């Protein structure tokens with residue numbers, strides 16, 4: 607499977623950086639190793655011995671390694687095709703990640719027009735079709751010129767896999783490429799990206815459930831444990847990705863016109879760094895509905911203190927400790943300019959793994975934004991189900 611996702615994708619990738627191709631950073635998610643060894647083992651143990659019987663063990667090993675490498679190279683070509691088209695259409699690509707379900711080109715935002723979306727989504731399956739033709743071509747020509755069975759069998763199988771990849775990605779469920787083509791079409795007809803995404807994502811969830819059903823059926827009738835489980839996983843991932851992608855689009859639409867100044871709780875109460883923790887608890891946390899307070903000294907922000915930081919310390923030590931002992935220092939506090947868009951604020955929250963952001967100009971603390979504020983606000987506008 608391969609799909610694309612916005613920068614604030616649901617999945618946060620942790621993995622290995624491989625390098626970059628034409629400025630696109632390529633990385634491997636740790637989950638990729640599972641699929642790598644699964645495919646390698648299937649190639650060496652089942653696929654190639656069945657389609658090219660009678661070869662040496664070492665030959666199957668070599669075929670497996672080359673085949674697996676070329677398979678992932680094919681996935682990369684598919685994602686690179688998306689990436690080049692996206693760049694051409696002015697959509698930044700942050701990088702390409704190979705993970706357990708395939709590849710993913712992480713784009714910074716949605717395309718500007720349905721036409722751009724159509725091209726960016728469509729070029730991936732086209733690339734896979736072209737690869738399929740090339741590999742089948744090598745198999746046919748190689749057979750004709752008497753190249754070894756090892757070469758033609760690997761080429762033929764890669765042709766088949768690229769064909770499957772192209773066809774599977776054309777299924778009309780968002781966020782698969784086919785789902786994006788569907789979305790672009792509905793977007794063009796209705797003029798509403800939001801409605802188009804909703805319909806395409808619903809199709810994505812339906813497709814996901816269909817695949818899960820197929821997997822369960824295959825498990826029940828004994829059509830192979832790994833294959834059945836695999837379908838269930840892919841289906842589950844698709845329903846999840848469809849739902850998250852839709853929420854992402856909604857979130858983006860709602861947050862993009864909003865600035866930090868508009869979303870913040872203004873003029874937050876502040877505490878001095880030399881305040882004893884006992885006073886902090888009794889005079890602030892117990893009396894106010896807030897879980898964090900900016901720490902200021904002579905009106906200058908020096909840090910942020912949160913309830914969870916206080917809770918880390920046993921109660922009997924609250925008397926002899928002060929705020930400065932436990933607060934997050936300025937270097938670990940996320941501070942944004944009041945005109946920052948809320949999309950970037952969310953981004954900063956995710957990067958800094960913090961739930962609070964201070965809003966300040968160079969000389970004045972203006973407000974505070976907490977994750978709870980955002981959640982409550984999104985809840986009100988009906989985004990969270």
Ligand SMILES: [Zn+2]
Pocket residue numbers: 608609610684688730731775783
């Ligand atoms: Zn694709």
